[in-house]
Amino acid sequence: MTRTIREPLSRSRVLAAAVALADAEGVEALTMRRLAVALDVRAMSLYHYLPAKQALLDGVVETVLAETVLGDPGLGDPVLAENDGAPTGPGPEGTGTGSGDWRGVLRQRFLAARQVTLRHPWLPGLLSSRSNVPPVLFAYYDRIVGTLVDAGFSYHLAHRALHAFGSLPLGFVQEIFRPDPVGGTGPEDTAEADLAAMASALPHLTAMVAAEVHDATDPTLGWCDSQTEFEFTVDLLLNGLERLRTGSGE
Amino acid sequence: MTRTIREPLSRSRVLAAAVALADAEGVEALTMRRLAVALDVRAMSLYHYLPAKQALLDGVVETVLAETVLGDPGLGDPVLAENDGAPTGPGPEGTGTGSGDWRGVLRQRFLAARQVTLRHPWLPGLLSSRSNVPPVLFAYYDRIVGTLVDAGFSYHLAHRALHAFGSLPLGFVQEIFRPDPVGGTGPEDTAEADLAAMASALPHLTAMVAAEVHDATDPTLGWCDSQTEFEFTVDLLLNGLERLRTGSGE
DNA sequence: ACCTGAACACCGTTCAAGT
DNA sequence: ACCTGAACACCGTTCAAGT
Numbered sequence: 001m002t003r004t005i006r007e008p009l010s011r012s013r014v015l016a017a018a019v020a021l022a023d024a025e026g027v028e029a030l031t032m033r034r035l036a037v038a039l040d041v042r043a044m045s046l047y048h049y050l051p052a053k054q055a056l057l058d059g060v061v062e063t064v065l066a067e068t069v070l071g072d073p074g075l076g077d078p079v080l081a082e083n084d085g086a087p088t089g090p091g092p093e094g095t096g097t098g099s100g101d102w103r104g105v106l107r108q109r110f111l112a113a114r115q116v117t118l119r120h121p122w123l124p125g126l127l128s129s130r131s132n133v134p135p136v137l138f139a140y141y142d143r144i145v146g147t148l149v150d151a152g153f154s155y156h157l158a159h160r161a162l163h164a165f166g167s168l169p170l171g172f173v174q175e176i177f178r179p180d181p182v183g184g185t186g187p188e189d190t191a192e193a194d195l196a197a198m199a200s201a202l203p204h205l206t207a208m209v210a211a212e213v214h215d216a217t218d219p220t221l222g223w224c225d226s227q228t229e230f231e232f233t234v235d236l237l238l239n240g241l242e243r244l245r246t247g248s249g250e
Numbered sequence: 251m252t253r254t255i256r257e258p259l260s261r262s263r264v265l266a267a268a269v270a271l272a273d274a275e276g277v278e279a280l281t282m283r284r285l286a287v288a289l290d291v292r293a294m295s296l297y298h299y300l301p302a303k304q305a306l307l308d309g310v311v312e313t314v315l316a317e318t319v320l321g322d323p324g325l326g327d328p329v330l331a332e333n334d335g336a337p338t339g340p341g342p343e344g345t346g347t348g349s350g351d352w353r354g355v356l357r358q359r360f361l362a363a364r365q366v367t368l369r370h371p372w373l374p375g376l377l378s379s380r381s382n383v384p385p386v387l388f389a390y391y392d393r394i395v396g397t398l399v400d401a402g403f404s405y406h407l408a409h410r411a412l413h414a415f416g417s418l419p420l421g422f423v424q425e426i427f428r429p430d431p432v433g434g435t436g437p438e439d440t441a442e443a444d445l446a447a448m449a450s451a452l453p454h455l456t457a458m459v460a461a462e463v464h465d466a467t468d469p470t471l472g473w474c475d476s477q478t479e480f481e482f483t484v485d486l487l488l489n490g491l492e493r494l495r496t497g498s499g500e
Numbered sequence: 501a502c503c504t505g506a507a508c509a510c511c512g513t514t515c516a517a518g519t
Numbered sequence: 520a521c522c523t524g525a526a527c528a529c530c531g532t533t534c535a536a537g538t
Contacts, residue, residue, distance in 0.1 A: 008521085032512065044513085045522055053512060124424075128375060133427055138452055141426075145454035155461035163479035164486050166416065167424035174374075174417035174424055176391075177383055202388055204395035211405035229413035236414050240490040258502085282531065293531085295503055303531060 009041065011049040015059045019120070022060065027122040032056070058134070061126055065136045068116040102151035103238045106144065106169075110234050113171030114227075124172045144169060153245055161241050168234060175226075259291065261299040265309045269370070272310065277372040282306070308384070311376055315386045318366040352401035353488040356394065356419075360484050363421030364477075374422045394419060403495055411491050418484060425476075 007013075017039050022030045032053060036043040050056045117123050127134075141162065148158040167173060199206045212224065267289050272280045282303060286293040300306045367373050377384075391412065398408040417423060449456045462474065 031510090033510085042523055044524085047513080048521065125378060127426075128378070128424060137426065138448075138455065142452040142455045145458050149454060149457075155458040159458055159462055159474065160479060160482050163423070163474070163476075164483040166483070167426065170424075170426070172424075173413070174378060174420075174422075176377075176387065176417065176420070198388075202392040204399060205388065205392045207399075208395050208405040208409055212409055224409065224413070226413075229410060232410050233414040233416070236487060236490045236494075240486045244486075281529090283529085292504055294505085294533095297532080298502065 009039065009045060009049060011059070012063075014039065014046060014049050014056075015063045018056060018060050019063055022122050022126075023120060027126055030056075030060070057126060058130060058132060061123070061130060062134050062136060064116065064120050064123055065134055065140075068113070100151065102147050103235075103242060105147055107231075107234055107238060109144070110165075110168050110171060111231070113169060114230060115171070117171040124167065124170070127170065140169070151245070153241075157241070157244060161237075164237055164241070168237070173230065173233060259289065259295060259299060261309070262313075264289065264296060264299050264306075265313045268306060268310050269313055272372050272376075273370060277376055280306075280310070307376060308380060308382060311373070311380060312384050312386060314366065314370050314373055315384055315390075318363070350401065352397050353485075353492060355397050357481075357484055357488060359394070360415075360418050360421060361481070363419060364480060365421070367421040374417065374420070377420065390419070401495070403491075407491070407494060411487075414487055414491070418487070423480065423483060 014035070018030055018035055021035055021038055032046055033043045035056075036046055039046075046056070050059060144162070144165075145155075145158050148161055149155065153161065264285070268280055268285055271285055271288055282296055283293045285306075286296055289296075296306070300309060394412070394415075395405075395408050398411055399405065403411065
């Protein structure tokens with residue numbers, strides 16, 4: 001009698017395979033049936049570990065968030081403290097617990113979260129489609145509020161900061177102009193005639209691109225460094241909040 | 251012979267019905283087959299006006315964006331110019347065309363866009379799932395860049411502003427904590443025991459909520475006024491950009 | 501020209517069975 | 520306990536036909 005080599009299924013093994021499948025072929029390929037064949041099993045077996053597709057997706061999000069920075073609590077020293085704005089010293093009511101540089105701390109967390117999103121590009125879309133907030137996120141946001149309050153923020157301003165951050169703590173912003181729409185009309189489809197037409201119809205956008213492009217030859221919206229832009233946005237919000245914290249109250 | 255009352259199909263009629271269906275029952279209900287029955291027709295007839303589901307969704311987005319502020323160009327005077335930050339006078343290189351109050355102009359546009367999103371809550375999700383940028387958006391963003399440049403922004407800073415705005419020009423931010431997750435675990439499901447457990451596990455969040463709730467009795471994250479928070483975020487970014495425009499360059 | 505029936509290749513999911 | 524075949528109600532889409 002040949003003993004089967006295949007190790008038994010388990011919830012975590014199913015979820016790991018689901019993440020791998022989404023990474024390899026995109027979320028739209030993540031179906032119960034295709035996931036089953038990836039696990040060398042029939043589709044119905046999955047229902048012993050995940051009650052439904054919804055639970056599968058919830059588990060996938062949870063898995064990805066847990067495998068990353070959002071999981072470990074401390075993570076330690078804010079090394080990269082290169083803020084161009086205000087000095088980094090503790091605010092008027094800084095508790096002096098060593099986290100006076102709240103901007104450096106949050107900045108580092110947001111940038112770390114961005115690495116997660118870069119590894120799993122489907123995460124933002126999946127996250128926003130979920131109706132339930134993944135439990136890990138509560139802990140993550142609790143730490144953010146803690147950091148703010150420790151730095152002297154009122155709860156009210158901390159609350160507003162949370163809203164202003166939007167999806168930045170999760171490492172992404174809503175991108176309107178995708179760098180390279182998969183399967184969409186690429187730059188090669190834009191003929192010279194269309195380009196001229198665009199220049200007259202969209203004078204400011206074309207002028208902006210022309211001003212920004214120096215050595216790059218690609219005349220599309222895919223030329224900018226999204227990492228730099230992400231950091232700019234983070235600092236813009238962080239510096240604005242710092243002004244409100246130290247400034248006229250609010 | 252009875253002449254059929256039903257007026258003939260057309261692309262715009264199909265799209266209008268699609269928008270109505272999405273409004274009434276959500277995007278997930280927007281399928282070719284259900285849309286067909288809503289139009290009293292067989293599913294295959296739709297393919298004469300929209301070549302595929304993708305084109306349907308593109309058309310729906312286009313329709314919604316066109317029916318709104320993003321369509322009409324001028325829209326006129328920035329009435330609500332209540333900025334708390336810097337004075338509203340023209341900047342160092344203001345052209346004086348009457349649009350010195352660039353913040354008021356953009357603020358008004360973003361808030362108008364928000365009304366669109368409130369009318370069609372499924373728009374953000376549908377927009378971000380689309381791979382092609384709706385053509386109307388190019389014109390819309392061109393006007394935003396024009397407003398910034400007219401106000402004295404360099405193209406470089408205008409570009410960064412576009413990134414920093416994220417989805418704000420479209421009237422929404424990526425909401426992590428939904429006010430009321432449809433079909434999810436509502437506030438009524440949170441027993442007292444869970445609440446106490448949450449208080450110890452999430453001390454900062456619970457303290458924040460407690461500090462914010464005054465008269466409201468609902469102890470969940472659904473208590474805050476999203477309109478106020480949206481405006482706060484808009485002003486935070488606008489004021490920060492104004493500082494960069496008038497300040498030390500960048 | 502405009503619409504359609506039948507069919508195909510997919511979905512998620514239930515249910516009654518297998519070992 | 521763990522897995523599964525068959526079936527159901529849905530999808531988007533093709534293709535050859537109807538009027």
